[in-house]
Amino acid sequence: MTKERSAFAEVNEKVRQASEILGLKPGLVQALQQCEREVVVSIPLRRQTGLEVLTGYRVQHSSARGPRKGGIRFHHEVNLDEVRALASLMTWKTALIDVPFGGAKGGVAVDAKSISDIEREEIIRRWTRSIHHVLGHQRDIPAPDMGTDSRTMAWLMDEFHRLEGFQPACVTGKPIELFGAPGREESTGRGVAMIAAATLEKRNEKVKGARVAIQGFGNVGRFAALVCHQLGFKVVAISDITGAIVDRKGIDIDEIINYRNVSEIPLYENIPLHEVLEQRCEVLIPAALGGVITSDNVEKINCEYIVEGANQPTTTEADVELRTRGITVVPDILANSGGVMGSYFEWTQNIQQYSWPIEKFRKELDARMSRAFADTFKESQKHNVDLRTAAFVLAVQRVASAFSLRGDLV
Ligand code: GLU
Numbered sequence: 001m002t003k004e005r006s007a008f009a010e011v012n013e014k015v016r017q018a019s020e021i022l023g024l025k026p027g028l029v030q031a032l033q034q035c036e037r038e039v040v041v042s043i044p045l046r047r048q049t050g051l052e053v054l055t056g057y058r059v060q061h062s063s064a065r066g067p068r069k070g071g072i073r074f075h076h077e078v079n080l081d082e083v084r085a086l087a088s089l090m091t092w093k094t095a096l097i098d099v100p101f102g103g104a105k106g107g108v109a110v111d112a113k114s115i116s117d118i119e120r121e122e123i124i125r126r127w128t129r130s131i132h133h134v135l136g137h138q139r140d141i142p143a144p145d146m147g148t149d150s151r152t153m154a155w156l157m158d159e160f161h162r163l164e165g166f167q168p169a170c171v172t173g174k175p176i177e178l179f180g181a182p183g184r185e186e187s188t189g190r191g192v193a194m195i196a197a198a199t200l201e202k203r204n205e206k207v208k209g210a211r212v213a214i215q216g217f218g219n220v221g222r223f224a225a226l227v228c229h230q231l232g233f234k235v236v237a238i239s240d241i242t243g244a245i246v247d248r249k250g251i252d253i254d255e256i257i258n259y260r261n262v263s264e265i266p267l268y269e270n271i272p273l274h275e276v277l278e279q280r281c282e283v284l285i286p287a288a289l290g291g292v293i294t295s296d297n298v299e300k301i302n303c304e305y306i307v308e309g310a311n312q313p314t315t316t317e318a319d320v321e322l323r324t325r326g327i328t329v330v331p332d333i334l335a336n337s338g339g340v341m342g343s344y345f346e347w348t349q350n351i352q353q354y355s356w357p358i359e360k361f362r363k364e365l366d367a368r369m370s371r372a373f374a375d376t377f378k379e380s381q382k383h384n385v386d387l388r389t390a391a392f393v394l395a396v397q398r399v400a401s402a403f404s405l406r407g408d409l410v
Pocket of ligand 1: 069070071072141142143144145146172311336337339340341343
């Protein structure tokens with residue numbers, strides 16, 4: 001196995017490459033690579049088996065373009081390096097889609113599947129109590145990510161409310177009944193599907209009947225599957241950690257959408273989990289964990305396009321190999337940016353105390369996603385680079401000018 005870089009080093013390598021293309025000075029590049037603030041807290045949790053002390057994180061990467069923004073994940077592999085990488089990615093994602101936010105990320109190292117609802121509530125309340133002094137609707141705004149959901153955000157909002165007063169815009173991805181926005185929950189998956197369609201159309205390829213394989217059946221994969229199905233794609237394979245199914249004639253997504261786990265879905269052929277990534281298809285959507293397409297499995301990838309629903313699913317080595325093989329990768333900071341775009345809509349509605357109908361939400365989302373796609377594509381032609389490099393060049397340039405215009409050091 002090749003030695004691959006840490007997640008944060010991988011992001012910083014992309015920032016370095018983009019800075020080189022832009023001719024940025026070394027001091028500025030260093031400022032763009034470093035995180036502004038890192039908070040690490042311990043979260044004691046009383047469990048039936050005894051006291052367990054978990055570790056929680058909030059990393060604020062940049063506020064150059066606005067309040068820091070990014071999700072909080074509950075996952076047993078969460079660590080400081082990963083949270084730094086994801087916080088940095090949020091800075092580039094928000095800049096690329098041109099919303100007035102910086103970047104941040106949070107997490108708690110805990111196996112999300114092994115905790116009860118009561119424990120989940122206790123963990124997020126503890127996390128909020130320890131970190132609230134650096135949060136707020138104009139400072140840093142969390143949102144759901146892996147292992148957390150709208151209910152978790154409701155508890156976060158409630159805890160923040162007790163400490164700092166009423167401020168619904170302090171967190172996004174809330175339940176609709178509690179200042180959430182209709183359309184936010186589906187927005188990441190919807191954005192992934194729209195970007196997949198835009199990619200094919202740009203290459204004059206037909207969306208109707210194009211085969212899609214999706215790894216992940218959580219918030220991102222599930223809605224990506226649904227919207228791909230609605231757009232006319234043929235979803236041929238789906239997996240989650242419990243199972244994988246395949247149907248070369250196309251899976252009826254409307255029928256399976258409400259199953260919680262893929263292993264519970266009847267009537268479809270089961271395949272080993274890893275084979276979903278290896279399916280012959282036009283579009284492969286990794287929408288689960290990071291680091292799933294590596295130098296170990298890259299030669300088995302059998303698609304024309306990869307649309308990154310997850311954050312950092314492709315390692316740099318694998319990315320290079322895919323490019324040599326002529327496979328186009330639509331990078332995470334573009335492909336999955338529908339989530340934070342939706343969060344931006346929710347945040348603005350909370351601040352204005354005004355709510356949009358879902359039709360307006362979807363129309364704005366689709367229009368802004370297609371603008372971000374067109375901008376990235378144009379940038380890739382301008383510099384004659386791949387889409388990931390182009391996305392980083394655009395984003396880094398925007399953050400670098402905001403940082404420089406503020407006049408801080410550089
Ligand atoms: N967790 C999502 C992401 O990685 C959404 C973040 C947000 O809405 O702030 O993009």
